[in-house]
Amino acid sequence: MSVPGAALVGELKRHGFDFFTGVPCSFLTAILDRLEAEGYRAAVREDVAVGLAAGAYLAGRRPVVLMQNSGLGVSLNALASLNLLYRIPVLLVISLRGYQIVDAPEHWVMGEVTTRLLETVRVPYRIVGESTYVDDCAAMAKVNREERLPAALLIRKGAVA
Amino acid sequence: MTRAEAIAAVSDCLADEVVVHANGAICRESFASGDRPGNFYMIGSMGLAASIGLGVALARPEKRVVIFDGDGNVLMALGTLAMVAAEGPRNFLHVVFDNRTYGSTGSQPTHSRQVPLEEVARGCGYRRAVRVTERGPLVAAVRELQGELGPTFLLVEVSPEESVGLPRIPLPPEAITDRLRGYLAGG
Numbered sequence: 144m145s146v147p148g149a150a151l152v153g154e155l156k157r158h159g160f161d162f163f164t165g166v167p168c169s170f171l172t173a174i175l176d177r178l179e180a181e182g183y184r185a186a187v188r189e190d191v192a193v194g195l196a197a198g199a200y201l202a203g204r205r206p207v208v209l210m211q212n213s214g215l216g217v218s219l220n221a222l223a224s225l226n227l228l229y230r231i232p233v234l235l236v237i238s239l240r241g242y243q244i245v246d247a248p249e250h251w252v253m254g255e256v257t258t259r260l261l262e263t264v265r266v267p268y269r270i271v272g273e274s275t276y277v278d279d280c281a282a283m284a285k286v287n288r289e290e291r292l293p294a295a296l297l298i299r300k301g302a303v304a
Numbered sequence: 305m306t307r308a309e310a311i312a313a314v315s316d317c318l319a320d321e322v323v324v325h326a327n328g329a330i331c332r333e334s335f336a337s338g339d340r341p342g343n344f345y346m347i348g349s350m351g352l353a354a355s356i357g358l359g360v361a362l363a364r365p366e367k368r369v370v371i372f373d374g375d376g377n378v379l380m381a382l383g384t385l386a387m388v389a390a391e392g393p394r395n396f397l398h399v400v401f402d403n404r405t406y407g408s409t410g411s412q413p414t415h416s417r418q419v420p421l422e423e424v425a426r427g428c429g430y431r432r433a434v435r436v437t438e439r440g441p442l443v444a445a446v447r448e449l450q451g452e453l454g455p456t457f458l459l460v461e462v463s464p465e466e467s468v469g470l471p472r473i474p475l476p477p478e479a480i481t482d483r484l485r486g487y488l489a490g491g
Contacts, residue, residue, distance in 0.1 A: 191384055228477045
């Protein structure tokens, strides 16, 4: 069973998220399709999206960055030396290529280490589930709001459709 | 013209703009020449000054945003120039202090020796992109670009000499965040 893209985006909006950017992934298409109407801004790289989101936060917005887990590697320095250092929150919506599924070889290593990478840089995360997504969104929005730290929603293949 | 002189000359032209500073000596020289509540000092995340500034500019289109960038920073995320041009924020002035070196790591050469960054910006679609080498034309260019629709790009050729003994930014990073958020919230 999948979470409808509109339902997930609806939860994000309900929690006040109002600035959306990122780099696409095929696992995230159902979410991205729903974000066109929300003024989604395409970024050239994932760390650039994190920078764009940081600027939006400084200007009073509540940002979300979508990316493939390959982009988490690209974003690590931005998360460490911008978001975590300056306490600039962002909600990361990260696809889980290569995580407990048969996937293309370029995703094997990152798929295996994505959750551990997030733990290493102390970014809380939830793996989004059909029966838990309302709570997943609420919990990660709370980390953003109350701790002013980045948090991540992880999207497995077919989890959002 | 040294970079410190160029930064002071540009800063003297500014009023209530938000100024996002690239990491390194640009932050320190600007802070030493005068701190302002609209200043954001990026001490890490090299390459992201323009994207942070773009985020502010898109979220607050009525507020003028200036980037104090360096050649090494621009080259590190060159695709950002395409994104800025495509988004087309009218309130965005991108100033690049080009010393053609990675100054704080021992003055190793950057590719801006061979690649004119203002031509890259123009090719991407910035509304105007100009290069200046002297203080007089620099001040005139800033005044002119302040009256034009962005995104605009000003490349300032500066000497590669580094300021010595400038202290690090004394504000804690979290305080830099709070201050700019408060400034933009009108508080």
